[in-house]
Amino acid sequence: VAERGALMEAEIREQPRAFAAAVAAARSVEAERPSAIVLFARGTSDNAALYGRYLLEGVAGIPVMLGAPSLANLYGAPTDLSGWLAVGVSQSGATREIADCLEWAEHHGARTLAVTNEDDSLLAQVANRALVLGSGPERAVAATKTYTAECAALAALAYGWSDRRPDWAAVQAGLDEAAAQEPDAELSEALAAAPFALVLGRGYHLPLAHEVALKLMEACRVWATGMSWADLMHGPIAAVPERATCLVLAGDTTLSASAHDLAERLVGLGIRRHALASTPGVDALELGLRPLVDAIPAQLAVLAAGRRLGYDPDAPVGLTKVTQT
């Protein structure tokens, strides 16, 4: 009998390879620089899309809209997307709703691109072009390597549409090192003990905060919220449950002063707080690329927490690998 979460662990540790394949795929896809981009995705892919939104705007200077599937599919919005590129992001490429969004976008003037791990999928067929990630099959329901692959592909598109050249080799080295580590025992214990978790990140680390929260819900059945700590201060801080565990993604060193203020505030409220700093050496990377590496220790801690709780993150109760709504 395989260990619980054996697939998820293998896929977490395959991420250096998934990263390399995705960057290579993105660099070989022919896609002209668009004047603006709309991204469509759900679940883990939506968190990758949010990361892409930050990189595409922050690095390439392209405005990015996160598409609302209901506007496309339910209300048939009359959006003028001339000059826009619509990107559908889906590991399986089988989510009907996202394919429908790309068809709607094309009908409204956009060119379309699929970012998917399956080259013969519905999404790849519907789109004008497909960026096929080449991650190899992903079998754990809680996605990890395709999250990293989708993020990497979108980052590579962003740099390709800019005059900046990132140090991919340094990212690769960071991933190799992170993927060889064991999970942080103290952190996984705290995550497993929490009835509720709050995962805080800002800027380039915000998408990872959402993704870690989603993994906690899938793999540990711990209700979790990912949030910017700026947004936390605008109201929600009044209601954080005392028994919550708070994980602060502190890898963005331009935010150190702000993260310090946050920590003091949480301590004052009696909240159990853990910080996830960047993997040593990752501080040399460009800010926008650090979350690619920081994903791995967070995923490992979530997996270990799920195992402590006796769950199988490879097949969470009530979830399937492809969701249709």
Next chain:
Amino acid sequence: VAERGALMEAEIREQPRAFAAAVAAARSVEAERPSAIVLFARGTSDNAALYGRYLLEGVAGIPVMLGAPSLANLYGAPTDLSGWLAVGVSQSGATREIADCLEWAEHHGARTLAVTNEDDSLLAQVANRALVLGSGPERAVAATKTYTAECAALAALAYGWSDRRPDWAAVQAGLDEAAAQEPDAELSEALAAAPFALVLGRGYHLPLAHEVALKLMEACRVWATGMSWADLMHGPIAAVPERATCLVLAGDTTLSASAHDLAERLVGLGIRRHALASTPGVDALELGLRPLVDAIPAQLAVLAAGRRLGYDPDAPVGLTKVTQT
């Protein structure tokens, strides 16, 4: 001694007037139809901005990006915003961060518009034009009437940039009726009893789901998450706490079948579920306008829940009317 939440209650019941003033203000502001829009806001105003995003795209067909303050202020993103309109939404107009976002946007080619309740505020001074809501002073920390006013102003801009003419008088009548009601006792009891609340909406009702969740956190210190139920199915459904109260905003009748499936799923999980259908008569309104009216019964229920819990929603512990981060 005034009753707890007296200010909040008065301001909830002033919403018909705040609505009328905001629509009039929006119709008199001179703003040319932009090719695309970026919205900047925090907290309650961010929920109003999300509503604006749905109306501006769904009614006027204008693509809308929700601006990331960190890209503007922290990373200085090189975004090309030629032809764009940047809109800052802030009740007080005093949030430095949002004013900075508009200055950044103007520097990158956008025209700028402030949507604010204070005509001599920082935001109004910084922007090319100001849409001043005319709601009268808002004194409860938990904002209600300026939420409705901001939503109404953005909706009026959306219709003004389209060839559709909404039935404002019918919205006004719906607001008048809703504002005269007493809170739903069963719902407020359920909200007060919950250690955790999940507020679900889709499409045009999604922003109200986020706003009701924020009000619950501010006024009741109940941790709450606002979410699309499509997103809920992509993972979080596995982790909804058994003792949660779930409020489904079911006012969008095009989603009735989907809402029914959701209800069955929640019942199967043993989740305590309440539905908030639209106020009677509101079904005659265009879909996008119904959430303006549906806000009121939700706000009244949250206020009543806060009172049951012995809190004062006018001055929640740890919060101030203007937040700077």
